[in-house]
Each structure stands twice: as structure tokens, then as C-alpha cells.
Amino acid sequence: MAVVKMTEYGAxxxxxxxxxxxxxxxxxxxGAHLLxxxxxxxxxxLFVSAQTPLDGSKAIRGGVPVIFPQFNVRGPxxxxxxxxxxxxxxxxxxxxxxxxxxxxxxxxxxxSAEHAQAWPHDFALTLRFTxxxxxxxxxxxxxxxxxxxxxxxxxxxxxxxxGQLDATSxxxxxxxxxxxxxxxxxxxxxxxxxxxxxxxxxxxxTPGVTLNTADxxxxxxxxxFEQWVVWNPGQEDAQALVDLADEEYQRFICIEPAxxxxxxxxxxxxxxxxxxxxx
Numbered sequence: 022m023a024v025v026k027m028t029e030y031g032a033x034x035x036x037x038x039x040x041x042x043x044x045x046x047x048x049x050x051x052g053a054h055l056l057x058x059x060x061x062x063x064x065x066x067l068f069v070s071a072q073t074p075l076d077g078s079k080a081i082r083g084g085v086p087v088i089f090p091q092f093n094v095r096g097p098x099x100x101x102x103x104x105x106x107x108x109x110x111x112x113x114x115x116x117x118x119x120x121x122x123x124x125x126x127x128x129x130x131x132x133s134a135e136h137a138q139a140w141p142h143d144f145a146l147t148l149r150f151t152x153x154x155x156x157x158x159x160x161x162x163x164x165x166x167x168x169x170x171x172x173x174x175x176x177x178x179x180x181x182x183x184g185q186l187d188a189t190s191x192x193x194x195x196x197x198x199x200x201x202x203x204x205x206x207x208x209x210x211x212x213x214x215x216x217x218x219x220x221x222x223x224x225x226x227t228p229g230v231t232l233n234t235a236d237x238x239x240x241x242x243x244x245x246f247e248q249w250v251v252w253n254p255g256q257e258d259a260q261a262l263v264d265l266a267d268e269e270y271q272r273f274i275c276i277e278p279a280x281x282x283x284x285x286x287x288x289x290x291x292x293x294x295x296x297x298x299x300x
Contacts, residue, residue, distance in 0.1 A: 031076060041116075049081070054081050061155065069083030080105045087178075090174060091283055107127055122150060129142075142165075144165060159297075163292045168288050170285040170286060170288060176280070181275070182272060184234060187215075187271070190215050192231045195211060202222070226247050226278070229241055242299075258270075
């Protein structure tokens, strides 16, 4: 039987879900931010920086930040949007047999006046985390209850704890076009992507990719999103990040399902994006 309890992560109010098989997830109400995911063997699958503030003063470096309603600066508002720095509500929990879930919601009344003024739209967001054996599924829904369309971009910016970056590779992206951090469009011609320098690439979405680390293989699948974003800051950029220790870049890789360009959501419509990770 799954167990749900309120807890704290740093100074942040959080919800801990423990599945019947021992798998565990911890989600902060601040940002509906998944901070920890352990499979039943006790292995931590996500990276969170030891340097990041965990008091709600700024966005968290690690775990799964929720990017909405814009990706990076691809929009007129706050970089990466307000969802990751707003307080969500726990609005659902449950399970049946082999799966258990937590669901969080965000609406205009939950965000600051400053963010509401900058993005004055009626919206309803839900994010469900489901544990199912050695898999984690994230279901994100954006609904427009208003009378006019609103523009949005979205991403689930997942930081994987890979242990050792130079022993890590990603397969499943060969022959896919991508936009690099110089805004050049290129095509990956190698079967696997390895990490010896900074990577900031936005690939056309494929149904799935495989993350290979020194001690695990993870299958990542997505529907509804349009890109895979692959990011690691490399040594030089990592040293410029105050919420990341200089050598921590060697412990993680970000692979995120995304819709990096803001697109309209019609009045009354709902958009759904799913991301499934299987070890």
C-alpha cells in the first residue's frame, strides 16, 4: 500500500510518496518540483545541487523544474516562467495495485500579483507524478478556462544523476536535426551523444531516447511535446553558476521534453504532455 505524508526538503514544505515496493518520490509544493525519485532498490535517479537554495527564495537547481509559460527567454515574461517559483496545491493522491500518484494544481489565484500582471490569462495547470515499478510518469495538463487564447511554452527540465558524466551517453538521436547554443541548425551523425564539453541542444522530438550511464540504462519517452532539450553547462559555464558547485556538472545531464516556442491554447482547450522514464 502506498503511503503519502507531508515532510520538508531543506526549508520547503514537501510531499513524500512511498510506493508499496519501496520506490519513493518527494515533491516540493514550491514549483510542484520533483526533488527526489528513488527506485525500489533505493537508488537516487535525480540530481539536486548541494549549492541551490531550498527556501523558496529562487528556483531550484536540480530535480525537475516545471517550465511554463515560456521556455528560457522565448517569450516576454520571466525567464523559464513563473510555474517553478510559485506555490502549487496538492489536489490528488491515490493508487491501485502496481501504481501510485500525487497530483498538483496551479491557477491564477496561486501566483504573485507581479506574475499575474505580466501574464494576465486565466489558466489551470495540473501535474501528476506516478510511480509504477521501475518507472516514473509525469503528466502535465494546461487548460484554458478563459474566453481568449493564451500563448505558452512548456518543459519538464529533468536533471538525471549520472554519477560520472564522461561515462554517460544518449542514443536514439542519430539523424535528428538540432539547434545548438549558437543557434545553428545541425544534424547529429553519430549513433550516440557523448559529453566532453558544454551541450545545449534542442532536438526535434523522437518518441524516445535512451540514457546510458555507468551503472544504469534509462528509457525516456514523451508524447505531446515537440523537442528534446539536452543540456550540461560544461566546466566553464558551471563555474559561473552560483547555485552549482564547480565540479557538480560532472554528475548530471539534463534531458527534457519541451515545447520551446510559445503557441496558442484556444479558449476552452486543454493541452497534455506526458514524459515516462523507465529504468
